Amino acid sequence: MRHNCNTLILGAGAAGMMCAANAGPSTLIIDHARAPGEKIRISGGGRCNFTNLGTTPANFISANPHFCKSALSRYTQWDFLDLIARHGIAWHEKTLGQLFCDDKATQIVTLLVKELRQSGADLWLSTHVSDISHDGSRFHATLDREGRRMTVSARNLVLATGGKSIPKMGATGMAYDIARQFGHQITETRPALVPLTFSDAPFTALSGTALPVRASCDGVSFDEAALFTHRGLSGPAILQISSYWREGQAITLDLDPNARLYDMLRQQRQTTGRRNITTDLGHYLPAKLVTHLAASLGLAGNLADHSDARLAEITGALRGWQMKPTGTEGYRTAEVTLGGIDTNGLSSKSMESNHMPGLYAIGEAVDVTGWLGGYNFQWAWSSGWAAGKAI
Ligand code: FDA
Numbered sequence: 001m002r003h004n005c006n007t008l009i010l011g012a013g014a015a016g017m018m019c020a021a022n023a024g025p026s027t028l029i030i031d032h033a034r035a036p037g038e039k040i041r042i043s044g045g046g047r048c049n050f051t052n053l054g055t056t057p058a059n060f061i062s063a064n065p066h067f068c069k070s071a072l073s074r075y076t077q078w079d080f081l082d083l084i085a086r087h088g089i090a091w092h093e094k095t096l097g098q099l100f101c102d103d104k105a106t107q108i109v110t111l112l113v114k115e116l117r118q119s120g121a122d123l124w125l126s127t128h129v130s131d132i133s134h135d136g137s138r139f140h141a142t143l144d145r146e147g148r149r150m151t152v153s154a155r156n157l158v159l160a161t162g163g164k165s166i167p168k169m170g171a172t173g174m175a176y177d178i179a180r181q182f183g184h185q186i187t188e189t190r191p192a193l194v195p196l197t198f199s200d201a202p203f204t205a206l207s208g209t210a211l212p213v214r215a216s217c218d219g220v221s222f223d224e225a226a227l228f229t230h231r232g233l234s235g236p237a238i239l240q241i242s243s244y245w246r247e248g249q250a251i252t253l254d255l256d257p258n259a260r261l262y263d264m265l266r267q268q269r270q271t272t273g274r275r276n277i278t279t280d281l282g283h284y285l286p287a288k289l290v291t292h293l294a295a296s297l298g299l300a301g302n303l304a305d306h307s308d309a310r311l312a313e314i315t316g317a318l319r320g321w322q323m324k325p326t327g328t329e330g331y332r333t334a335e336v337t338l339g340g341i342d343t344n345g346l347s348s349k350s351m352e353s354n355h356m357p358g359l360y361a362i363g364e365a366v367d368v369t370g371w372l373g374g375y376n377f378q379w380a381w382s383s384g385w386a387a388g389k390a391i
Contacts, residue, residue, distance in 0.1 A: 001149075002151050003150060003152045004154070006024070007027040007028070008152055008156070008157050009158040010129060010141075010157070010158065011159070011160035011175070012123060013036070013038075013160060013363065014037065014039070014112075014381065015160045016031075017029065017036060017037060018380060020121040021116040021119050021388065023387070023388040024120070024391065025119065027122070028122045028124065028152060029116065029121055030124045031124075031125055032128050032129075033125065033126070034125055035109075037109035038170065040109050040377075041105050043105055044105060047101045048101050048105035049094070049100050049373060050080065050084070050374060050378075051381070052097045053093065054096070055374075057069045059371045060371070060375065061243055061369045062343060062367050062368045062369065063342065063343065067368060069348070071382040074382070075381060075382040077099075079381075083111070083115075084108075089103075090103065096224075096373055099374060127144065128145075129142070129174065130142045138153050138154060139155075139359075157358060158387055159174075159178055159179060159359070159362070162365055163336060163340060164337045165331050166332070166334070175341065175361060176189070184342060186339070186340065188339045189340060190337070191337065191338070192336050193239045193242060193335035193336050194329050194330070194334035195231070196242055196245065196251070197328060198323070199327075203228040203230075203233070205292065206288050206289060209228045209288050209289055210225050210228070210235055210286075211226060211285065211286055211289065212225055212237075213237050213253045215240065215251060216251065217244045217252070218245070218246075220241070221241075222236070224240065226238050231329070233325070242328060243371070248324075252320055254318075256318050260284075261284055261315045261319075262312060264284065265303065266308065269304055269311075274302050276300075278290050281299070293318075293321075297314055297318075335372070340369075341366045343367050351387040352390060360387040360390075362386075363379065363380045364379075
């Protein structure tokens, strides 16, 4: 069986569906999953953090930090908010500009499916791709659709199958393989927005303890919550810094990011100086954490016995706690994949290949990775829109 279309989009996730909604009629979008937009459905705890009010190119990591600028400026967070408003989806800002659906993340999936259907695109689910070729003018894809084998011929081919994170949800490296087949380079890929692990499990007794910190690595810092786990560290601050961490590097946790502890301990020394210093620190930091740190910081004796210099030493250590993770939880739990299809081979305006006309790459498959907080979906909308409009 044969099927002809103008555009074949591989992957009905956030970027692929946004592209299909803008690529005009004679567009076919396929996915091997049984439902479209599965990552949208589970995102943001089921409420989808669909964009960030403060999105700028500075919130993205790429070998070429300029690449994302064009698409992000032509389809912005405000454009996506207009789309949401047209579909009557209510939303709220949670924190740090992060926007979530009031109701369910599936509202975003429904919106995208409606939009792509209205623009005349066909959506085929449970469809597997086994072979892709190009005859000099058209792409040919061998597909298996619910057990039936067929060939699709298309003038344009859009790679929108995302990254490698969460293979259990159907993530594959297919976009990288096809890009390589057509002469594109792939930058190193690694799990990002992922918990960090320690081989000696030093925080088992602290598991479940959370507190606000400043996490730093490689000259970059994030002020958010950290969470101690059985295997290491998680929480937003850690997920953010994981995108900058490399094996062998240390990260630094500042447990007093607002620099208040020294003054507060000095004040407290006047009033409750006869209490053990661990009791006083326990008012500002989780008690379990104070117990964990007591030996290494030499915390002993009454607060009144501590000079200003000693208090400065203790609070200084709490502000610069260095530790060396041994690894990450990997693609099993990573929210995104860092790296991907090298942007050097793509047009930043259209996402089209520079040397293979008709080939496009969008979304997470491309070497553009956002911070935690709605930035990755905004990149999916912006890059998908840019490719769709160019087609
Ligand atoms: P996406 O992964 O969405 O879609 C790719 C599609 O291709 C999938 O439908 C997949 O089934 C299909 N596919 C893959 N291989 C295929 C193959 N070989 N054949 C056919 N189809 C194939 N971001 C954010 O901004 N806010 C948030 O709240 C969250 N939350 C979040 C939670 C969790 C648990 C995860 C794992 C991720 C997030 N993210 C996020 C990240 C966000 O989900 C991600 O960056 C985007 O979904 C990327 O969109 P894409 O369309 O590029 O890939």
